Amino acid sequence: MGGLLGRLVLDTTEMPLEQWAYWVLGQYIGIGQRRAFGWGRYQLESPKLGYTFQRCSPKVSLLRLACQPDNLQLAYQVLHEGEEDIEDAMGHLTQLGEQLLQGHYEMPLLREQSTENADGSMRLLQGPPFFDRVMQRAVAQVITPALDTLMYGGSFGFRRGRSRHSAARMIQKAYQEGYRWVF
DSSP states (O other), rough: OOOOTTTOOOOTTTTTHHHHHEEEHHHHTTTTOOGTTTTTOOOOEEEETTOOOOOOOOOOHHHHHTSHHHHHHHHHHHHHSSSOOOOHHHEEEHHHHHHHOOOOOOOOOOOOEEEOOTSSSSEEEEOOHHHHHHHHHHHHHHHHHHHHTOOTTTTTTTOTTHHHHHHHHHHHHHHHHOOOOOO
């Protein structure tokens, strides 16, 4: 690795295969591409074999997949609140998708909503407009499965099918197996 901090050479002779997968993935997705912060992009190479793992560019970006009409339609159907017909909505969502792909998407202002608390008092909330939520959902539908495979099995925060209850069960199981520390 190179950058403002210099050059870093790692001895990988004892590196487990699982850790290699993360290093290769980091090279492909450009971790460290902000050279000003010190690291710069890295490239994996073998000094003994003279072999370099080439960086690859994806055939289709995840953002492009998120903006595919079928993905946008699925996101719309999940969040549909009777706003308008699907045909009208798809035209608007396709336009937003193009703006997103070209880097011209501007986040709209948050909408203010009031909700009543159990004690009868009112609470003001701000949330994104409907079509912005659909775009967020479309992106999440694509990147969540891709990122979920990289997550540690004991990570429970904001992951589908996992909750504080499943985390508690995992902790209880570990305790029964003799473990006494949890991080």
